Structures are given as C-alpha cells and as structure tokens.
Amino acid sequence: MSKIEQTLSGLKGDRTHVIVGDGITALAFLEASISRDIDHVVVIGARASQLGRGAAYAKGEPDMPWRYAYLLNSPADDIDPKFAKWLADRWDSVSQRMQGRSPDWLGAAASLVANGDVYGVNAPREFYGDFMEEQAQTLIAGFETRGVTVTLLDDIATSLNLGENTSIGTKGGRTLCAKTVDVAPGGPSTMRIQGDDGAFSAPSVFGFETRIAEHIKSGAEIFCIGGNAAMLDVLRLCQSLIPERDLRFVACAPDGEIPTPLVPRLPRKLTRPHFSTDHETADSFLAEVRREIDKALSDGDEMREIRAGFRAHFLENPLSTYLPNIEEARKVPGALRFWLRGGTRDTIHDMHRFVDEGKARVVTGLVQKVVHQDDGAEVVVTEADGQQQRIKTGFVVNCAGAGPGSQFDPLTEDMLAQGLLSRSHVGGGLQVGAGCHTTAQAVRYLSPAVSEIGDEVVAMPLYDAHMLRSYVARSH
Numbered sequence: 001m002s003k004i005e006q007t008l009s010g011l012k013g014d015r016t017h018v019i020v021g022d023g024i025t026a027l028a029f030l031e032a033s034i035s036r037d038i039d040h041v042v043v044i045g046a047r048a049s050q051l052g053r054g055a056a057y058a059k060g061e062p063d064m065p066w067r068y069a070y071l072l073n074s075p076a077d078d079i080d081p082k083f084a085k086w087l088a089d090r091w092d093s094v095s096q097r098m099q100g101r102s103p104d105w106l107g108a109a110a111s112l113v114a115n116g117d118v119y120g121v122n123a124p125r126e127f128y129g130d131f132m133e134e135q136a137q138t139l140i141a142g143f144e145t146r147g148v149t150v151t152l153l154d155d156i157a158t159s160l161n162l163g164e165n166t167s168i169g170t171k172g173g174r175t176l177c178a179k180t181v182d183v184a185p186g187g188p189s190t191m192r193i194q195g196d197d198g199a200f201s202a203p204s205v206f207g208f209e210t211r212i213a214e215h216i217k218s219g220a221e222i223f224c225i226g227g228n229a230a231m232l233d234v235l236r237l238c239q240s241l242i243p244e245r246d247l248r249f250v251a252c253a254p255d256g257e258i259p260t261p262l263v264p265r266l267p268r269k270l271t272r273p274h275f276s277t278d279h280e281t282a283d284s285f286l287a288e289v290r291r292e293i294d295k296a297l298s299d300g301d302e303m304r305e306i307r308a309g310f311r312a313h314f315l316e317n318p319l320s321t322y323l324p325n326i327e328e329a330r331k332v333p334g335a336l337r338f339w340l341r342g343g344t345r346d347t348i349h350d351m352h353r354f355v356d357e358g359k360a361r362v363v364t365g366l367v368q369k370v371v372h373q374d375d376g377a378e379v380v381v382t383e384a385d386g387q388q389q390r391i392k393t394g395f396v397v398n399c400a401g402a403g404p405g406s407q408f409d410p411l412t413e414d415m416l417a418q419g420l421l422s423r424s425h426v427g428g429g430l431q432v433g434a435g436c437h438t439t440a441q442a443v444r445y446l447s448p449a450v451s452e453i454g455d456e457v458v459a460m461p462l463y464d465a466h467m468l469r470s471y472v473a474r475s476h
C-alpha cells in the first residue's frame, strides 16, 4: 500500500477538510483553511500534485514549440502584484528562457522593460503556474509545521454524500470522509458545435495542439470559431510553428470584433466610476455604466484602466448597492462582460497587424456547423441579417467558450442533481449561498461559472484569477 493510501485509510473524517480541484481557487481555499480546527487536508484534483496550476496555468511539454506561447490576458500586476514582483525578481532567467522563441515575446515586452515596467508584461501563463505552485508548496510546509497533514491526491471527485460527515466518491474508486468540503472544479467545457471534432477540426485548442499543429505546418488556413482568449491562443500556436509570412488565419465571432488590448501605463491608474443608487431597472443602471465608460474613454483612459477600475469598484460595492432588484441585476453582467472586453496586448496587436497585412481576417457571424470535405472544411455561418454563408477553409478550431450544451465536471453535475447548487434562469450561471456555501452548510463551492453568491449577482464575470481569489478570501 502506498504512503498516500496508508494515510487515507486511517482517516475518520472528523478533523479532515477536503478540497476538490487543483487550480488557483482550490489553492485559495487551502490558504483560507489555515484557521480551521483540523488535522488533515486532502486536496483531490486531476493534477493535485501540481496544486495551483489548474487548467489555465498548466506545465507544458518540454520540447513543444508552443510551450510558453500562451500568455496571461492582463498585465502581471493586474493578476497579482506579488506575481509581478516574483517575475521581475527572476527577469534575467526569464529572459534567458524566452530567448529566440517564436512569437517574439521579448520583443513585444521590450518597450515596457525599457520603461522600467516589467510588472506590465503579459507573462506566459506557465510562469504564473510556476509561481502558484511555489505558493502552494510554501503553504503546505506551513501546515505541516503546525501539525496539519496535507495530502495531494491525483484523482477526480465524482459524488458527494451528506451525513454526519460528508463522504466523497472518486473516479479512482476511493471514498473519503470529511467534516467540511470546498469544491473548486473550474468552469464548464466549451460548447460543442456540429462537426467540430473531425478530420479537419478540433473541439478545443487545449489538449489538441499536436493535431492542429500538423495542419498549421502543412500550410492550411486555420479558422477559429469565436473571437476571444482561446482564439488568441490559437494565433500564438500558429506563430510558434510557422513563419509569419505563411500565416493564414480566420476568427469568426458574432460581433466581428477583436477584444481591446489591455495596455498598461505608468503611473498605474484605475478609472473610478460613479453611479447613483436605487435604480429600478437594469436598463437605467446600464445607461449609467455606459455613460461612465464613455466618459473614461473620452478622458483618454485605457481599457486596462477602465476594466481594472470597474473590477475594483464592484469588489467593494456590490451590484445590489445600485440595483436592489435581483431579477433586474441578472441582466447586468452580460453587458458589462461585453463592454469591458479586453485581452492580451501582445497578441491583439499582432492580430491587428496580420489583418492589415492580409494574413488574417475577421468574419462576422454565428457558426452553425462544420462540414468535412476531402481536402478541408466548410463552415456554415449565419450572418446578423439571417443570411447563411458557407466558407471554405483548411482546419477549424472550436474556441467558442461555454454555452448551451456545455458540461460541468462529474461532481458539479452530481451536486446540481442533488440541489446543492442551482442554475440561474438568466445565462445559466451557478448560484451558491452567502460565503460560497451550498445548501449544505459543510460544503462550499466556487468556480468561474458562479454568477450569484447569496443575494448578490456578481457584476463582473469570475473568469478572472484576481476575482476568484478575492471571493475566496472573503468567504467564511
């Protein structure tokens, strides 16, 4: 019997806390459990042994050209000032590691570095994972010094049964007992689109790089369904594999727009919005939001300043401060998400350049399906006026993000079936109680898919490392 199995077999659960998930939210829950009266924490995650990385900041394969290609969407200090310092402290070794890589990350960072603003770079996501994994190890050492054992269990939790203690079933056939449980399993899968997994298509970029790379290298035009962060990652994947002159790239999005780049400036500034209280409708509140965004833009504020300023504002002033009617409040996050859309500076600048040079184009419309032919794919797109067009292309990557038909992990599905969590009828986000509690007091839940916490509709979406960590820190 392995050491882990021996430790787990002795667990009664009375003084055990279980955390499900291995990303930054799970790590934040571990940090928050320091005040619990426990002698054992078990973290169950697909890669719990790399706690802190999760799906977004995973370690790449050593020899793959696209290792380090995927970047954080915001300047390092918007993600976490401590991470920005960590990065700046290691700048020499970071520069060495990134030397000669394609795309030219160091070249894109050069103007910031010359300006003394290393904190403003869009770091490779794997570096943030390195930082978080280091944080996890330090935290675990602290627990062990206090006599609390931390077990990192690489497994998937599939079910949860409430009783005097809670028992958690796993894919690996284990049953663990715990007094309290925190669940942080990340967001749902990308929505599927008919024909997105075939000879000339992939249902996602992540995990399908090797298959997509073959087509990129053979010179195929790469067509992305969706125009957000994952599309920008596909562009970076292409740039890591072929010279720019050979690039042929298409992004298709309903609004036909590329997100605004989040450009940092010194000194850092946050837009400070002002709203009046006691709005009765979402329309009336959103009119004020729009006015404040337009005012900031006309004052010359960058989208980074506006977005980070609104995020800070809503973390301190919940939506109900301005719009008490929860049904109306549910209509707000969709508009905020759209208006404050922003992304990776380096890649968005590249995308605009490629469009100008005729290497990339943006198609406006909603992809209905992908049809496979002998030598490539045909994408069926509905335009805003309802007209259909069929676009012949080389290889299609589904970057559509979550949507109708998306699936959650098995534990979340089980918790929904038991009524521990519910789904909002507006947008389908998950609803948890105050302090991230589920309907069972011993079980808490937080993921980017959560749209309501207690009586509060979260104004800005939780697909954001800083927001998730902030909400865990304030949950009890």
Ligand SMILES: Cc1cc2nc3c(=O)[nH]c(=O)nc-3n(C[C@H](O)[C@H](O)[C@H](O)COP(=O)(O)OP(=O)(O)OC[C@H]3O[C@@H](n4cnc5c(N)ncnc54)[C@H](O)[C@@H]3O)c2cc1C
Pocket: 020, 021, 022, 023, 024, 025, 026, 044, 045, 046, 047, 053, 054, 055, 056, 057, 071, 072, 073, 074, 079, 155, 156, 157, 158, 184, 185, 186, 187, 206, 229, 409, 410, 411, 412, 446, 447, 448, 462, 463, 464, 465, 466, 468
């Ligand atoms: C590819 C990608 C890039 C992103 N880039 C940024 C960015 O640049 N900036 C930003 O602020 N945000 C970004 N995000 C948003 C991101 O969701 C959050 O920042 C954050 O990483 C979410 O952390 P998490 O721990 O909640 O979830 P995740 O990172 O998704 O981690 C959850 C983990 O739990 C595991 N898991 C799921 N179900 C179970 C189960 N039942 N049992 C055991 N383990 C389970 C999963 O395998 C996963 O590893 C990105 C997200 C993705 C997916």
